[in-house]
Every structure is written in structure tokens, then in C-alpha cells.
Amino acid sequence: MSKADLHKANLNGADLSGADLSGAILVGADLSGANLRMAKLQNTATLYMAILSGADLGGADLSGTDLQKTNLSKANLQRANLSKANLTKADLSGADLRGTNLNQASLSWANLRGTNLVGVDMSGANLVGADLPEVRRLLDVLAKAVGTAATRAARAALTIFAAATG
Numbered sequence: 001m002s003k004a005d006l007h008k009a010n011l012n013g014a015d016l017s018g019a020d021l022s023g024a025i026l027v028g029a030d031l032s033g034a035n036l037r038m039a040k041l042q043n044t045a046t047l048y049m050a051i052l053s054g055a056d057l058g059g060a061d062l063s064g065t066d067l068q069k070t071n072l073s074k075a076n077l078q079r080a081n082l083s084k085a086n087l088t089k090a091d092l093s094g095a096d097l098r099g100t101n102l103n104q105a106s107l108s109w110a111n112l113r114g115t116n117l118v119g120v121d122m123s124g125a126n127l128v129g130a131d132l133p134e135v136r137r138l139l140d141v142l143a144k145a146v147g148t149a150a151t152r153a154a155r156a157a158l159t160i161f162a163a164a165t166g
Contacts, residue, residue, distance in 0.1 A: 042081070045065045046065075068090065094115065096116045098119055109129040109131075
């Protein structure tokens with residue numbers, strides 16, 4: 001299915017585990033609840049405004065993929081590769097991103113409320129305007145829990161982080 005045109009396709013609940021969808025056009029496709037474990041969607045795959053709510057993308061390769069305005073709410077993205085992916089304005093609320101590679105990904109204005117970010121690599125990621133309330137609260141708690149010099153440093157880091165993420 002590499003380079004397939006699946007524009008607005010209804011693949012709700014489909015089993016596409018391990019499928020090679022690299023270069024596929026899935027603009028506006030409904031993949032909610034689909035099994036895409038270990039699927040290959042890297043580089044030129046286009047999932048702009050696709051619906052992947054509740055989908056299982058564990059271990060999938062989505063590196064360099066266009067996921068702008070995509071609904072990934074409550075999706076399983078554990079250990080997925082999303083390096084250099086464009087997730088601008090994507091809805092990742094309640095998603096499981098444990099161990100996910102988001103290196104150099106664009107998450108600007110993305111909804112990350114309630115997202116599990118344990119072990120996530122966000123080095124070089126663009127988080128401008130991203131909705132990360134849990135991270136802001138954690139930094140504030142850490143700032144209050146440590147000594148005076150460390151408190152000033154943590155508060156400065158929180159201020160810089162808040163300014164950078166809107």
C-alpha cells in the first residue's frame with residue numbers, strides 16, 4: 001500500500017499492523033481505533049486532518065510525516081518514531097507517548113493535555129504554543145520543593161519554558 005491514495009478513506013478499526021504506508025495519502029482518512037502497530041508511514045506519508053483517535057501506533061515509524069491538525073487523542077504511540085514529524089495543531093490529548101521519539105518534531109499549538117510523556121525524546125522539538133499544563137504544574141511543584149538557589153533556577157526555567165510555549 002506504499003504511495004496509495006486513501007484520501008478520506010474509512011479505515012475505522014482496520015488491522016494495518018506492520019503495513020508499509022510510506023508515501024500514502026491519508027488526508028482526512030478515518031483510522032480511529034485502527035491497529036497500526038509497527039506500520040511504516042515515514043517521510044512522505046500525509047495524514048493531514050486524519051482521525052486516529054484511539055488507534056494503536058505502538059512502534060510505528062511516522063518520521064517526517066505530515067500530521068497537522070490530526071486527531072490522535074487517546075492513541076497509543078508508545079515507542080513510535082515521530083522524529084521530524086509535523087504535529088502542528090494536532091490533538092494528542094490523553095495519548096500514550098511513553099518512549100516516543102519526537103526529536104526535531106513540530107508540536108506548535110498541539111494539544112498535549114493528559115498525555116503520558118514518560119521517557120519521550122523531545123530534543124530539538126518546536127513546542128511554541130503547545131498545551132502542556134501538566135509540565136508547567138510539575139515545574140512549579142519542583143520549584144517549590146527545592147532550596148532557595150535551586151528554586152530561583154527552577155522558577156527561571158519555568159518562566160523561560162512558559163514564554164517559549166506560549
